[in-house]
Amino acid sequence: MAYVEIRDLYKSYGGTPVLTGLTLDIEEHEVVCLIGPSGCGKSTLLRCLNALEPIDGGRVLVEGQDIWADDGDTDQLRMRVGIVFQQYNLFPHMNVLDNITLAPRRVLGMRRREAEAVARELLARVRLEDKAAEHPDRLSGGQQQRIAIARALAMQPRVLLLDEVTSALDPEIVGEVLELIGELAADGMTLVLATHEMSFARDVADRVVFLSAGNVVEQGPPERILTAPEDERTRQFLHRVLAARPGAVTGGP
Amino acid sequence: MSGVEERSEMLTERTDRKPPGAGERPRLAVRVKPAQMAAGVAAVLAFPPLGLVAAWGLFRAHRLGRTDPSAAIKLRNKSARLAMHSFGIGATIYALLFVYALLATNDYAVSRAFLDLEVLKNTLPMVLDGFVLNIQLFLTAEVFILLCGTLLAMLRTLPGRPAALIRWLTAAYIDVFRGLPSIVVILIVVYGLKRTNLPLVNDLSDFWYVVIALTLHYSAYTAEVIKGGTEAVHWSQTAASRSLGLSHGQTMRFVILPQAMRNMFAPLLNYFIGLQKDTSLVTVIGLLDAVNQANIQAINQSSLSAFTAAALCFLAITIPLTRLADYLSVRRRRRELARG
Numbered sequence: 090m091a092y093v094e095i096r097d098l099y100k101s102y103g104g105t106p107v108l109t110g111l112t113l114d115i116e117e118h119e120v121v122c123l124i125g126p127s128g129c130g131k132s133t134l135l136r137c138l139n140a141l142e143p144i145d146g147g148r149v150l151v152e153g154q155d156i157w158a159d160d161g162d163t164d165q166l167r168m169r170v171g172i173v174f175q176q177y178n179l180f181p182h183m184n185v186l187d188n189i190t191l192a193p194r195r196v197l198g199m200r201r202r203e204a205e206a207v208a209r210e211l212l213a214r215v216r217l218e219d220k221a222a223e224h225p226d227r228l229s230g231g232q233q234q235r236i237a238i239a240r241a242l243a244m245q246p247r248v249l250l251l252d253e254v255t256s257a258l259d260p261e262i263v264g265e266v267l268e269l270i271g272e273l274a275a276d277g278m279t280l281v282l283a284t285h286e287m288s289f290a291r292d293v294a295d296r297v298v299f300l301s302a303g304n305v306v307e308q309g310p311p312e313r314i315l316t317a318p319e320d321e322r323t324r325q326f327l328h329r330v331l332a333a334r335p336g337a338v339t340g341g342p
Numbered sequence: 343m344s345g346v347e348e349r350s351e352m353l354t355e356r357t358d359r360k361p362p363g364a365g366e367r368p369r370l371a372v373r374v375k376p377a378q379m380a381a382g383v384a385a386v387l388a389f390p391p392l393g394l395v396a397a398w399g400l401f402r403a404h405r406l407g408r409t410d411p412s413a414a415i416k417l418r419n420k421s422a423r424l425a426m427h428s429f430g431i432g433a434t435i436y437a438l439l440f441v442y443a444l445l446a447t448n449d450y451a452v453s454r455a456f457l458d459l460e461v462l463k464n465t466l467p468m469v470l471d472g473f474v475l476n477i478q479l480f481l482t483a484e485v486f487i488l489l490c491g492t493l494l495a496m497l498r499t500l501p502g503r504p505a506a507l508i509r510w511l512t513a514a515y516i517d518v519f520r521g522l523p524s525i526v527v528i529l530i531v532v533y534g535l536k537r538t539n540l541p542l543v544n545d546l547s548d549f550w551y552v553v554i555a556l557t558l559h560y561s562a563y564t565a566e567v568i569k570g571g572t573e574a575v576h577w578s579q580t581a582a583s584r585s586l587g588l589s590h591g592q593t594m595r596f597v598i599l600p601q602a603m604r605n606m607f608a609p610l611l612n613y614f615i616g617l618q619k620d621t622s623l624v625t626v627i628g629l630l631d632a633v634n635q636a637n638i639q640a641i642n643q644s645s646l647s648a649f650t651a652a653a654l655c656f657l658a659i660t661i662p663l664t665r666l667a668d669y670l671s672v673r674r675r676r677r678e679l680a681r682g
């Protein structure tokens with residue numbers, strides 16, 4: 090049994106279908122990259138995995154339990170699945186430490202001192218120990234994104250969903266965030282990331298999933314999907330990405 | 343006219359002059375803008391001594407425009423500023439003259455009626471006595487209004503389909519009480535509740551009936567302000583909070599309301615000011631507030647100056663509050679600009 094099982098997932102926004110009977114498994118300690126053209130439903134899928142969006146059909150199982158079951162505890166299950174957003178979404182009215190300790194204190198019932206100790210450890214891990222008292226708007230985008238990752242990790246999720254976490258960043262600071270994600274992957278964290286960074290996907294992913302029009306078209310190990318795709322739509326997509334950014338797949342200059 | 347605009351205009355003028363082989367492209371003539379012309383006219387009408395100088399400057403700037411653009415712009419902007427100054431001076435003089443005329447016509451009839459210092463001195467203590475009731479009503483009602491308003495706003499924004507009926511009910515409540523004049527609510531509550539012999543509320547004093555009525559009325563407005571304030575916080579904040587496992591209520595309390603608060607201060611303060619004035623409506627049910635006291639004194643002393651005493655009481659509270667509300671919204675706008 091996979092850690093996360095997505096079965097025949099349907100989701101539409103006001104009559105427009107976005108996810109159309111999508112089925113996908115995520116194993117523990119696996120790093121899965123979702124790729125696909127803009128609007129194919131990557132973000133929507135991640136939001137559904139975290140129960141941020143109600144779904145219209147199908148099931149999402151975490152540890153074999155349906156996150157939307159009437160007799161289940163949605164909040165409990167979604168805590169196992171952390172999410173980091175493209176725009177960081179830090180709480181602007183709190184300093185970095187409070188951003189990280191809010192949920193552990195209010196949801197897990199940790200004492201302030203205990204939560205702060207955990208937070209400082211996480212800050213060290215993302216190499217921002219000295220920013221604990223800073224407010225988010227005084228930090229760079231890359232620093233904010235690393236804080237957002239630390240905030241998600243503070244809830245000790247079993248799976249971390251990352252939605253294009255480097256798309257809003259300046260090219261020269263993309264590296265620091267990717268490096269951190271690489272470390273998480275090396276530590277055995279289960280990761281599902283939507284990304285346009287093909288070379289990063291090739292380096293870090295165990296499996297690449299190509300989505301189109303709200304469904305899985307093709308999936309497999311990165312070297313196969315990125316260099317020898319079978320489906321015509323995958324080929325066209327990679328072709329367009331390559332045309333826009335030569336070397337994106339092969340990790341050239 | 344800001345310095346920046348002035349400078350940038352001079353720059354465009356310069357670049358226009360640049361190509362040495364001019365002739366095919368006509369140089370832009372400096373024009374006096376319509377608003378500047380209007381300011382000139384207003385200045386002449388309001389305060390001719392300076393206004394004429396300003397208008398003459400504008401006229402010369404117009405003439406100069408074809409020969410020396412940069413000098414023309416300088417003269418034009420200077421004259422326009424002068425025009426605005428003169429307009430302001432003139433308007434102030436007219437306003438003062440108008441007030442004086444009002445007080446002085448008919449052999450000072452108005453000043454005798456409303457500004458009899460003797461009467462003011464005699465009535466002010468009693469009016470102030472009544473004003474204490476206004477303040478008590480205001481402060482007591484405000485506490486309940488904030489509590490009920492917040493509660494209503496929270497109910498109004500409950501998520502999910504099962505809460506639809508609750509949302510609908512609170513919306514209906516808010517619509518009804520926002521739509522009624524506060525005096526009607528006061529009359530219905532005070533005279534209505536007293537007659538009905540309802541348990542719990544039948545032996546309250548009139549003071550508390552009025553507090554109930556004002557709370558019913560103003561909590562509807564307050565709820566709308568709070569709801570608007572929370573909705574102005576971007577939904578991604580809710581997403582981030584919920585994804586960390588916080589419940590809807592916790593998200594409201596720790597994430598949304600603290601951010602919404604900043605946007606709510608100024609509009610809430612405006613309703614406080616309205617409430618402060620509306621406390622005087624208790625006059626109609628016979629409570630002795632500042633206005634009712636003033637009314638009695640006006641009859642006793644047969645001078646309307648007693649009402650002036652009441653007016654001064656209210657202004658002493660409402661004007662500082664108004665200034666504060668203004669200051670807060672200006673500061674908020676400045677912060678938003680700074681944040682970009």
Ligand SMILES: Nc1ncnc2c1ncn2[C@@H]1O[C@H](COP(=O)(O)OP(=O)(O)OP(=O)(O)O)[C@@H](O)[C@H]1O
Nearest residue numbers: 102103107125126127128129130131132133134253
């Ligand atoms: N809240 C919403 N309301 C209505 N439509 C939405 C909403 N969110 C997404 N959509 C639509 O759903 C489709 C899929 O959106 P989604 O954000 O999941 O795409 P994506 O694959 O993440 O794209 P991108 O690579 O641009 O981020 C799009 O057509 C989008 O317009």
Ligand SMILES: [Mg+2]
Nearest residue numbers: 131132133253
């Ligand atoms: Mg997306």
